[in-house]
Amino acid sequence: MQPRTHTPDRTTVDADGREATTFALKRACNGCGLELGDLDGRDVDAHGNTADVRGECSNCAPLVELETAGCRTWQLTRRNIAEIDDAVDRDGIYAKGYWQDVDGKLTVVGLRIGTGETRIVARFGDWIIRHPDGRWSVHKAPASGGPVDPETFLTGE
Incomplete structure (x- = not known):
């Protein structure tokens, strides 16, 4: 299984001094809640159900x-x-x-x-x-x- 990407949050400041944070949605283990990495296509099956990812944890x-x-x-x-x-x-x-x-x-x-x-x-x-x-x-x-x-x-x- 391909390892998950761990995209860090990125904060930018525009010309007016306003901050904006860009982040990737994260996937947590459905067994213990540990963060596994970025949410991706393997996390939802064809019926829209969340996949069991305990094997990745x-x-x-x-x-x-x-x-x-x-x-x-x-x-x-x-x-x-x-x-x-x-x-x-x-x-x-x-x-x-x-x-x-x-x-x-x-x-x-x-x-x-x-x-x-x-x-x-x-x-x-x-x-x-x-x-x-x-x-x-x-x-x-x-x-x-x-x-x-x-x-x-x-x-x-």
């Missing part, structure tokens, strides 16, 4: 590969934490909200899956993965606009 491409291999993935949010907790429970694995102090108040910030040293923790925004062999893992959300370290994307470290 350094963060989401591993998730696309895992889904192709038969894994089930969920991005953990406050809205779906109960749904994911129920899915984990159906596998006979203990799961519960993960709590932390946030501004002096104990708050649920994610989901803990499993017990003891083998437990994993996913925070809101992370992706939870159920592998076909019954294992569960976490793919961390990207740090503010940067790619995820491929060495730690499944370990959650």
Whole structure:
């Protein structure tokens, strides 16, 4: 796949001192929201639907590969934490909200899956993965606009 162009914004000043900014529309990953580059013809199909570009994203491409291999993935949010907790429970694995102090108040910030040293923790925004062999893992959300370290994307470290 051809890499995307990254056209920077360009500000010009006319003879009267008025500024005008020219910019190219940008495409963000529909999985995690990372900016991928300029919008182009591959982003809309023949029916006007926005294309899935997660495979172009350094963060989401591993998730696309895992889904192709038969894994089930969920991005953990406050809205779906109960749904994911129920899915984990159906596998006979203990799961519960993960709590932390946030501004002096104990708050649920994610989901803990499993017990003891083998437990994993996913925070809101992370992706939870159920592998076909019954294992569960976490793919961390990207740090503010940067790619995820491929060495730690499944370990959650």
